[in-house]
Amino acid sequence: MTGTEFQVLAVDDAQLMCHFIYETITGLQGFACKTATEFVTAEAALKNHKIDMAIIDIQLKNASGLTLAKNIRMGRYSCRHDIPILIFTGFTYKDDIKQCLAFDMHDVLVKPVTVMELRERVKKNKNKRMEIKPPEYYQSLEEPAETARKEMKAAITKSVSAEKSRYQPKPVSVESRVESSDEGAFIKWPDQITSGYHQLDRRMKTITFLLNTLHWSTYRKDKYTEAGNDINKIKLASDDMHFVAQRLKTKHPGDPMWTSLFDRLKGFSTIPIEKLSVPDLPKEQAEDIFKRLHNAWLSILSKPVIKRI
Amino acid sequence: MYDHNLAVFDPDILISFYQGMSAEMLVESLQIYLQEGAMLQETIMMDFDLGKDVQRGFHSLKTTSKMVGAMRIHDICRNYELQTQREERLRLISEFEMEWESAEEAIQAWIDAR
Numbered sequence: 001m002t003g004t005e006f007q008v009l010a011v012d013d014a015q016l017m018c019h020f021i022y023e024t025i026t027g028l029q030g031f032a033c034k035t036a037t038e039f040v041t042a043e044a045a046l047k048n049h050k051i052d053m054a055i056i057d058i059q060l061k062n063a064s065g066l067t068l069a070k071n072i073r074m075g076r077y078s079c080r081h082d083i084p085i086l087i088f089t090g091f092t093y094k095d096d097i098k099q100c101l102a103f104d105m106h107d108v109l110v111k112p113v114t115v116m117e118l119r120e121r122v123k124k125n126k127n128k129r130m131e132i133k134p135p136e137y138y139q140s141l142e143e144p145a146e147t148a149r150k151e152m153k154a155a156i157t158k159s160v161s162a163e164k165s166r167y168q169p170k171p172v173s174v175e176s177r178v179e180s181s182d183e184g185a186f187i188k189w190p191d192q193i194t195s196g197y198h199q200l201d202r203r204m205k206t207i208t209f210l211l212n213t214l215h216w217s218t219y220r221k222d223k224y225t226e227a228g229n230d231i232n233k234i235k236l237a238s239d240d241m242h243f244v245a246q247r248l249k250t251k252h253p254g255d256p257m258w259t260s261l262f263d264r265l266k267g268f269s270t271i272p273i274e275k276l277s278v279p280d281l282p283k284e285q286a287e288d289i290f291k292r293l294h295n296a297w298l299s300i301l302s303k304p305v306i307k308r309i
Numbered sequence: 310m311y312d313h314n315l316a317v318f319d320p321d322i323l324i325s326f327y328q329g330m331s332a333e334m335l336v337e338s339l340q341i342y343l344q345e346g347a348m349l350q351e352t353i354m355m356d357f358d359l360g361k362d363v364q365r366g367f368h369s370l371k372t373t374s375k376m377v378g379a380m381r382i383h384d385i386c387r388n389y390e391l392q393t394q395r396e397e398r399l400r401l402i403s404e405f406e407m408e409w410e411s412a413e414e415a416i417q418a419w420i421d422a423r
Contacts, residue, residue: 016341016373020327023334061365090372112376115328199406206358236396240403247407 005032006126007050011042011065012057012088017111021055024115025122039063046077053126055109058089058096066099070142073103075135082132084125102141104132186215186290187297192309196255197248203241204301210234211297215290218276227277238269257304264305268296310397311388311404315380318415322378336423339416342377346370350409357402364390379412 010021010033018035025033034049036042039060045051046068054072056065065087075081084106089096100108106125109118187208194201210233217224242265249258271292275281300306327335353366371386385405392398 014369014373015345016338016376019338019341020376023330027330059365059368090368111372112326114326115330202354202358236399240399243400244403244406247403 005030006052008033008053008055008122009042009045009049009051010035010055011037011039011060011068012055013037013059013061014057017057017088020115021118024118027115028119028122031122037061039065039068042068043071043077046072046079048078051077051079051083053084053086053122055086055088055122058087066096069105070099070103070138073132073135073138074142075139081135081138082130084128084130086121086125103138104130106130186212187294187301190301190306193301193306194309195257195261195306197252199244199248200241203237203244204306207234207237207241208297208301210237211293214276218286218290228274231273231277234273235269238265241265242269261300261305264296264300268293268300271296310400311381311384313381315384316378317381317408317411318419319378319380320419322380323376326376332423336420339377339420342373342379343413343416345373346379346382346409347413350406354402354406363402374412377416379416381408382412 008021008025008031010018010025012018012021012035015037018037022033022035025031034045034051036045039062042056046054054069056069058065060068069085069087071077072079072083072085073081086107086109087096087100087105088109088111090111097108106128107121109121113121189205189208195204210230214227214230214234217227217230242262245258245261245265249255271289273289273293276286276289323335323339327338330338349366349370353363353370356363356366367386367389371383371390374380374383374386382405385401385408389398389401389405392401
């Protein structure tokens with residue numbers, strides 16, 4: 001890099017996009033490129049380096065690329081505030097387009113683009129004459145929105161403190177901490193085991209956790225209003241595991257554990273778990289269902305389905 | 310759901326986006342895609358299990374998958390963004406997990422053949 005090259009800053013949270021833009025731009029004579037995958041890195045580049053053009057993805061991880069672009073126009077960095085700014089987006093939301101127009105962005109590109117298209121747009125916008133107003137103008141555009149946000153926040157704070165808050169946080173139950181450990185769990189996850197398929201291991205752990213939650217909540221909560229919802233999650237998770245196991249079986253038909261797994265999953269799915277959401281279900285019936293769930297699930301967490309690592 | 314007739318990996322699409330770029334550049338791009346995609350895939354699976362929103366991850370992967378020609382992954386991501394039913398999203402997540410492995414294999418095989 002000689003220092004006289006036209007310096008482009010590419011900002012996108014996808015490494016592949018940065019790589020693509022970098023290779024595309026540096027293939028043009030007289031052009032250089034810096035990349036940034038994060039808002040703070042991009043700001044550092046804008047503050048510390050001479051940047052002649054910015055290509056910015058509208059949605060960065062945990063930040064807005066549009067904010068970065070507006071900051072440039074408001075003269076918040078050491079680069080010129082009137083440099084060409086190209087907004088890169090996978091969306092075409094009307095509000096975003098309006099903001100781009102209001103802050104005089106040079107161009108909006110919808111992803112994905114080809115090498116040729118990107119090079120054409122960069123060359124075109126390098127030479128494009130646009131009337132960019134002074135930074136104070138763009139600051140004034142931003143200020144009413146900022147003031148409105150602060151006023152709203154003040155109004156909310158004022159109204160909450162004016163009347164006594166009726167929010168009463170639920171007392172933290174020590175027992176809820178016990179639930180998270182294996183001690184006293186309905187089903188203890190065996191140590192160092194695997195089915196041989198990480199897709200199944202992950203799902204078995206999830207279902208074990210869901211069953212433990214169901215058991216704990218049934219016996220510890222005064223009113224278990226989410227029972228139906230939690231039971232539904234278990235049924236969906238079990239269906240999902242069955243579906244994934246079917247797909248894995250087509251890829252690995254020689255594994256002898258499939259027959260046992262499907263038989264045991266079928267046994268598990270025939271247990272009338274939804275009865276646990278019936279209010280005032282007799283204690284003996286609930287205990288019977290849990291016993292069957294316990295035995296059926298433990299049979300799935302046994303050989304030949306699972307093996308010790 | 311998603312279009313099973315789409316190619317797992319179509320190198321012609323990759324070449325059409327990366328017009329005129331060297332073979333080394335194409336291989337490098339695919340390696341970045343696999344690396345980044347694997348991390349995104351893991352994050353998506355974990356976040357979904359925790360009940361977190363995974364829309365952003367799918368959105369990111371949708372664009373990059375199209376650029377490298379991983380068309381089934383692209384279509385799954387596109388369908389996930391359009392889908393609102395939890396059961397359907399769960400099914401798409403499962404399909405995504407399986408198809409990601411197929412895409413990895415196909416792309417790696419193409420890289421190894423260069």
